[in-house]
Amino acid sequence: MFENKAGCIEIMCKKILIINIKIIVIGLCIFPQIAAAGQNTVINFSSTNFLANKAGTDFTDNIITDSIVLTNTGDADATVSVNFTSSYGGIFGMVNGTYIISASNFAFGSTVWNTLNDNGTTAILSDKVPAGYDTHYEARIRIPAGQPALDYAGIIEVLFS
Amino acid sequence: MKNIKGDEKRMNIKRQIFKIAIILAIIAGAFLASIASAVDPGTYTLTVSSAQNTALTTIDTSFSAVLAGNTATINPTFNATNAGNVEANVDVVFVVNNTHYGFEGPTSNIAGTNVDMIHDALGWEALTASVTDKRLTGTIAANNASDNFGIRVNVPAGQVAEAYEATIVVTFS
Numbered sequence: 001m002f003e004n005k006a007g008c009i010e011i012m013c014k015k016i017l018i019i020n021i022k023i024i025v026i027g028l029c030i031f032p033q034i035a036a037a038g039q040n041t042v043i044n045f046s047s048t049n050f051l052a053n054k055a056g057t058d059f060t061d062n063i064i065t066d067s068i069v070l071t072n073t074g075d076a077d078a079t080v081s082v083n084f085t086s087s088y089g090g091i092f093g094m095v096n097g098t099y100i101i102s103a104s105n106f107a108f109g110s111t112v113w114n115t116l117n118d119n120g121t122t123a124i125l126s127d128k129v130p131a132g133y134d135t136h137y138e139a140r141i142r143i144p145a146g147q148p149a150l151d152y153a154g155i156i157e158v159l160f161s
Numbered sequence: 162m163k164n165i166k167g168d169e170k171r172m173n174i175k176r177q178i179f180k181i182a183i184i185l186a187i188i189a190g191a192f193l194a195s196i197a198s199a200v201d202p203g204t205y206t207l208t209v210s211s212a213q214n215t216a217l218t219t220i221d222t223s224f225s226a227v228l229a230g231n232t233a234t235i236n237p238t239f240n241a242t243n244a245g246n247v248e249a250n251v252d253v254v255f256v257v258n259n260t261h262y263g264f265e266g267p268t269s270n271i272a273g274t275n276v277d278m279i280h281d282a283l284g285w286e287a288l289t290a291s292v293t294d295k296r297l298t299g300t301i302a303a304n305n306a307s308d309n310f311g312i313r314v315n316v317p318a319g320q321v322a323e324a325y326e327a328t329i330v331v332t333f334s
Contacts, residue, residue: 045203052208056244056305062207094207101207141207145244146304149211155204 040074041129041160048139055147059107059140067108067139068158070129078129080137081122081159082108092120094141094154101152105142110135122159129160214245215301215333220309230318236279236311241333243301249333251301251310252294253278256328262290264314264325271325275315281308294332301333 045068053062072078084092084103093116094101103116112126129135218240227233243249255262255273263273277285280297288295301308310331 048203048205050205050207052210054210054212054214054244055246055303056214094205101209106205139205141205143207143209145214146246147209149209149246152207152209153204 037076038074039072039076039078039129039131039160041070041072041078041080043158044069044071050139050141053143055143055149056145057143059113059142062141062143064139066136068137069134070137070158070160071134072129072131072160075131077131078160080108080125080127080129081161082116082125083120083122083157083159084116084154085120085157086153086155087120091118092116093118094152096148096150096152099148099150099152101141101143101147101154103154105144106154107140107142108137109140110137113138113140116156122157209246211247212245213243213247213249213301213303213333215241215243215249217241217331217333224314227314227316229316229320229322232313232315234311234313236313237309238312239310239331240307241301241310241331242305242307243303243333244305246303248300248302248306251280251297251299252332252334253288253297254292254294254330254332255288255290256330257292262292263288264327266321266323266325268323269321271314271316271320275317276327277313277315279311279313281310285313288329 046066047064048067050062050064070078070080084094084106086092086095088095088098088100091100091102093103093106102118103120104118105115107113107115108123108125110125110127114123114125116123125137127135127137220237220239221235222238224233224235241249241251255276259265259270261270261272263276264271272290273288274290276288278288278295278297279285280299283297283299286295286297297310299308
């Protein structure tokens with residue numbers, strides 16, 4: 001009886017060892033699938049100051065080249081989303097007191113320029129940051145006709161995914 | 162002795178599960194971190210200047226044939242739109258060509274004082290026969306105001322029958 005019981009215990013131990021091996025195998029399978037793919041993007045901005053200009057000038061009249069440089073050291077392309085956080089009266093954009101140049105007059109891009117959203121939601125840029133590369137983005141602004149002569153400032157938020 | 166072995170096995174299993182849980186937690190954290198990261202790149206600034214910003218669009222600049230002693234009119238001859246934030250003055254002058262300031266033909270000319278312009282139906286005003294600009298009455302309002310301008314030439318009696326040409330410069334300020 002004792003030997004039989006001991007035999008049973010040994011068999012159970014072997015089963016336990018087999019279960020252990022299965023768990024480890026599952027762990028090894030999950031790790032490369034989840035952790036290997038992903039963007040890893042950092043931002044550097046060189047200039048955020050537009051030159052003074054007249055009301056009624058278009059995007060092509062007000063350009064900051066290399067406004068921001070995005071570097072993606074990950075192994076997946078990074079999607080870039082941008083939104084204004086500065087606003088007045090529920091409209092987001094460049095502001096001075098009660099005056100605003102709404103976000104739809106502000107564009108970002110590298111090869112394709114996407115305007116931002118007046119309601120503060122993120123706008124997804126057409127130009128992604130390829131894995132392992134830098135991408136230079138321009139900022140452009142259109143000054144609406146009759147815009148009051150003031151100094152305007154606007155804060156944007158950039159999201160990578 | 163049997164109980165000790167069993168406890169060790171159970172402890173080993175717990176250790177393995179604990180290790181896997183930690184690895185999964187690290188992986189999940191790294192995965193979530195790689196999904197999205199928000200950055201504030203700073204504040205953009207812009208100064209909008211106080212200025213008119215007027216553009217001219219030509220409509221028609223060809224007079225039909227006219228007899229000496231008669232008048233020919235093109236109205237409108239051009240349109241001007243001011244997208245700026247201050248109103249714009251309008252000055253007009255003939256370009257200097259062979260020292261005559263007006264319409265010029267191969268053998269004769271029509272002085273600029275025989276040429277009138279009208280801004281936004283505010284009345285006809287004669288231009289000059291010199292380098293001096295003529296400031297037309299009225300301004301073009303700011304914020305995309307758009308005004309029409311007309312031109313009229315009074316061909317003097319006995320004017321030589323030939324083709325005349327002139328270039329004017331319109332300045333907004």
